[in-house]
Amino acid sequence: MMQIVIALGAIILMVILFLLFRIQVLVDVLRGSSKQQAGTSNKVNAILFMVFLIGGTALFIWYSMVASVEFLPEASSIHGVQTDDLFWTTMAVISFVFIATHVLLFYFPFRYQFKEGRKAHFFPDNNKLEIIWTIIPAIVLATLIFSGWKVWTDITGDAPEGAIEVEIVGKQFNWMIRYPGADGRIGKHNYTVIDATNQIGMDFTDQDNFDDFIARQVYLPVNKPALFRIRARDVLHSVFAPHFRLKMDAVPGMPTRFHFTPTKTTAQMREELGDPNFNYEIACTEICGRGHFGMRTEVVVVTEEEYQKWYTSQRSFLSQNPEYMASVPANLKQVATRQFPDGIPATTTAAATDSIQNPQSAAGLTGTAAPEKTDRNEASF
Numbered sequence: 166m167m168q169i170v171i172a173l174g175a176i177i178l179m180v181i182l183f184l185l186f187r188i189q190v191l192v193d194v195l196r197g198s199s200k201q202q203a204g205t206s207n208k209v210n211a212i213l214f215m216v217f218l219i220g221g222t223a224l225f226i227w228y229s230m231v232a233s234v235e236f237l238p239e240a241s242s243i244h245g246v247q248t249d250d251l252f253w254t255t256m257a258v259i260s261f262v263f264i265a266t267h268v269l270l271f272y273f274p275f276r277y278q279f280k281e282g283r284k285a286h287f288f289p290d291n292n293k294l295e296i297i298w299t300i301i302p303a304i305v306l307a308t309l310i311f312s313g314w315k316v317w318t319d320i321t322g323d324a325p326e327g328a329i330e331v332e333i334v335g336k337q338f339n340w341m342i343r344y345p346g347a348d349g350r351i352g353k354h355n356y357t358v359i360d361a362t363n364q365i366g367m368d369f370t371d372q373d374n375f376d377d378f379i380a381r382q383v384y385l386p387v388n389k390p391a392l393f394r395i396r397a398r399d400v401l402h403s404v405f406a407p408h409f410r411l412k413m414d415a416v417p418g419m420p421t422r423f424h425f426t427p428t429k430t431t432a433q434m435r436e437e438l439g440d441p442n443f444n445y446e447i448a449c450t451e452i453c454g455r456g457h458f459g460m461r462t463e464v465v466v467v468t469e470e471e472y473q474k475w476y477t478s479q480r481s482f483l484s485q486n487p488e489y490m491a492s493v494p495a496n497l498k499q500v501a502t503r504q505f506p507d508g509i510p511a512t513t514t515a516a517a518t519d520s521i522q523n524p525q526s527a528a529g530l531t532g533t534a535a536p537e538k539t540d541r542n543e544a545s546f
């Protein structure tokens with residue numbers, strides 16, 4: 166009830182003010198003082214333009230200083246330094262233009278506010294001026310775009326010889342990481358063979374898969390080029406490693422890639438930032454569903470020595486999951502058994518035979534009916 170009374174009171178007050186204003190105007194007309202072309206609001210507005218300019222600039226400087234604490238540390242990759250340089254050069258150019266035009270934009274209404282008896286200068290066109298303000302931005306923009314294009318083609322081009330290949334597959338909701346084994350080749354994949362264990366869909370009719378291994382983190386040696394082979398299993402994801410200035414979409418059915426060279430080890434970064442808990446990370450920057458926020462994987466950059474130690478300590482997927490021997494074609498069985506220097510564990514032989522009839526039971530999903538097997542070579546995503 167009280168609110169209604171207040172609202173009604175406010176409306177009545179506004180109506181009264183409006184009527185008073187109208188009466189004042191009518192009185193002015195009668196007195197003949199309405200010929201005055203601008204009231205006090207002319208001056209007030211002109212001053213407000215200057216207040217906005219000065220206040221806005223002060224806020225901009227203050228906020229830039231406060232926010233700079235959150236900026237990423239210096240890039241930890243070779244191309245990252247180039248993209249940062251490019252970013253700051255572009256930023257400097259557009260900031261200069263932005264500030265120059267906006268100072269004029271706000272200063273002019275103040276400087277040239279309405280004044281009784283002052284007449285505007287008639288200035289229809291000037292070809293020389295128009296040529297200057299067309300050619301200069303054209304040259305500046307073309308230079309910026311060309312240098313950006315040059316860095317971009319370098320990043321997206323072929324990886325240098327001997328780059329370490331890592332496959333990164335996004336799925337709702339985590340990243341799966343696969344390394345090639347001693348052969349240096351990542352094996353073929355096929356979505357029809359995906360199950361609860363073989364989540365990446367390693368196709369064991371391809372012998373390149375026999376020595377591949379799945380890793381929980383991305384390990385990389387410092388100062389050595391690395392190539393990410395990126396895929397997605399279900400929806401769009403995006404590989405984002407901000408410290409390396411790396412971002413590439415993971416698209417179902419369309420493999421993408423990104424090569425870069427890390428220049429600082431995790432230990433170096435921890436020391437530099439004074440943060441003993443620092444870790445490089447890969448996050449997903451595509452809103453890919455409910456668990457999107459949880460798509461985080463660590464990237465560990467180590468010395469070449471440490472990397473070799475880690476790499477050689479990894480065991481192939483096949484040697485850890487001998488039941489998949491059942492998926493290896495007869496003519497390749499001999500090659501695949503090399504993954505088992507101590508022989509294939511006897512207990513799994515039964516499971517291996519079983520998985521031929523029921524692949525899901527091998528994956529620990531007993532009790533569910535196995536889907537009919539399709540030709541594994543027929544489709545590959």
Ligand SMILES: [Cu+2]
Pocket residue numbers: 335401402403449450451452453457460
């Ligand atoms: Cu995602």
